[in-house]
Amino acid sequence: MKCLFLDANLLFTAAHNPSGKAALVLELGTLGHWRMVTSTLAVEEASRNLTSKFPSAVSRLEILLRDMTVLPSVSGRDCPIDLPAKDRPIFLTALRYGATHLLTDVYTGFQRSPYFCGI
Numbered sequence: 001m002k003c004l005f006l007d008a009n010l011l012f013t014a015a016h017n018p019s020g021k022a023a024l025v026l027e028l029g030t031l032g033h034w035r036m037v038t039s040t041l042a043v044e045e046a047s048r049n050l051t052s053k054f055p056s057a058v059s060r061l062e063i064l065l066r067d068m069t070v071l072p073s074v075s076g077r078d079c080p081i082d083l084p085a086k087d088r089p090i091f092l093t094a095l096r097y098g099a100t101h102l103l104t105d106v107y108t109g110f111q112r113s114p115y116f117c118g119i
Contacts, residue, residue: 002034005099006068007090008045011038013105015046015061016054025103026064036068039093043070071097 004025006014014022029036043065050057074092083091094102 002101003097003099004029004034004036005090005094005097005102006036006038006042007102007104008042008049009105010103011042011046011061011064012049014064015050016057018060022105026067030067037071037094037097037099038065038068039071039073039090041073041089041093 006026010022010025013020014026017023026036028034043061046061047058050061071093073089074096075089076092077088079088079092080095081091090104091102
């Protein structure tokens with residue numbers, strides 16, 4: 001089964017725009033089309049940004065997280081692709097836990113990865 005790693009931007013977008021593409025990806029995951037995972041770092045970032053920009057969407061994020069596995073974030077300097085330091089923990093966590101796809105709306109850097117799938 002496909003395992004989608006969802007970064008903070010995807011979580012943020014799905015929570016504040018429930019009729020958008022990101023929310024559809026999560027809805028299809030809850031229906032069993034794929035397994036969904038994210039990291040503690042991604043959840044913290046999405047929650048922090050929602051709190052400052054769309055506070056009413058924080059509760060939706062909490063609901064969305066019920067249908068996915070939140071993994072401990074991985075850090076380190078050794079990264080198989082050249083990424084900005086702030087993006088490495090996301091990529092390394094997805095890689096460490098065997099995600100088949102990393103979904104994000106940040107194209108810089110990640111597009112060099114075989115795991116990249118932007119929406």
